[in-house]
Amino acid sequence: MVLSAFLFSLMSLLVKELGTRIPTQEVVFARALVSMIVAYVLVRRASPGNWGRRKGLLVVRGLAGFSALSCFFYALVHLPLADATVIQYTNPVWTAWLGWIVLGEALTIGEAVLSGAGLLGVLLIARPTFLFGGDMRLDAFATVVGVAGALFSATAYVSVRKLGRTEHPMIIVFYFTVVTVPASLPGMLAWGVVTPTLTEVVLLAGVGVTAVLGQLYLTRGLQLETAGRATAIGYVQILFAATWGMFFFGEFPDGLSLLGAAMVLVSVVVLARRRGRPDTRSVRVEEATAEAV
Numbered sequence: 001m002v003l004s005a006f007l008f009s010l011m012s013l014l015v016k017e018l019g020t021r022i023p024t025q026e027v028v029f030a031r032a033l034v035s036m037i038v039a040y041v042l043v044r045r046a047s048p049g050n051w052g053r054r055k056g057l058l059v060v061r062g063l064a065g066f067s068a069l070s071c072f073f074y075a076l077v078h079l080p081l082a083d084a085t086v087i088q089y090t091n092p093v094w095t096a097w098l099g100w101i102v103l104g105e106a107l108t109i110g111e112a113v114l115s116g117a118g119l120l121g122v123l124l125i126a127r128p129t130f131l132f133g134g135d136m137r138l139d140a141f142a143t144v145v146g147v148a149g150a151l152f153s154a155t156a157y158v159s160v161r162k163l164g165r166t167e168h169p170m171i172i173v174f175y176f177t178v179v180t181v182p183a184s185l186p187g188m189l190a191w192g193v194v195t196p197t198l199t200e201v202v203l204l205a206g207v208g209v210t211a212v213l214g215q216l217y218l219t220r221g222l223q224l225e226t227a228g229r230a231t232a233i234g235y236v237q238i239l240f241a242a243t244w245g246m247f248f249f250g251e252f253p254d255g256l257s258l259l260g261a262a263m264v265l266v267s268v269v270v271l272a273r274r275r276g277r278p279d280t281r282s283v284r285v286e287e288a289t290a291e292a293v
């Protein structure tokens with residue numbers, strides 16, 4: 001799980017570095033293309049016996065994953081690495097509420113309070129003008145996009161929970177990549193395709209490779225440990241992101257930002273542990289295998 005978090009943090013670092021010149025949708029396209037090739041090979045090896053029974057919902061899950069990935073990559077480029085990562089990690093908050101609304105899953109008062117604490121943590125990180133006065137600490141649009149990415153990730157999670165009853169996990173992964181590759185093309189054309197340098201080609205390949213390896217280690221970690229404990233360990237990615245931000249981009253969080261990050265971290269870790277009991281391990285493995293980021 002720690003190795004997975006490290007690899008995902010490297011992916012975020014590469015995305016931010018590429019974002020200084022390469023448009024976000026071009027990075028999304030490259031990431032999805034590498035993942036699609038790997039997913040196709042894994043589907044053929046898994047031999048699931050079909051290419052999806054509920055193709056409509058598989059496409060919906062793919063669109064949610066594409067939207068989540070696009071928003072997250074945009075936030076990585078326009079926000080400090082640690083802040084963008086913390087905001088993305090609020091997706092368990094949204095998943096809890098969507099699971100209650102869409103799937104009828106139980107949502108206790110304690111979980112609702114934890115969800116509220118996590119969202120309050122995001123407010124402390126961003127510090128919008130209408131609440132704190134003065135200038136907003138983070139770019140307002142990028143912050144909204146980051147929160148939208150977390151919400152789209154939650155939508156993808158909920159879709160996976162419905163699909164997990166009928167679809168092989170690798171089929172879900174494959175559809176995400178198949179949807180994301182063409183879905184990113186309009187954005188690439190609208191912003192203009194930038195011809196990458198040789199160094200940028202290597203970095204783009206690195207985004208895809210670190211994402212795939214991170215996902216494989218994440219899935220393996222969830223197979224070896226109960227979901228609650230394993231997921232809690234995975235949040236060390238925030239620490240890695242903060243380290244890269246300080247060393248490579250001179251991003252140093254202040255006291256309120258650290259407090260907000262702590263509130264988010266505590267709320268989502270406790271939520272993960274409460275919802276990650278041993279009997280739900282197989283479902284969480286499927287979710288992790290098919291997750292967008």
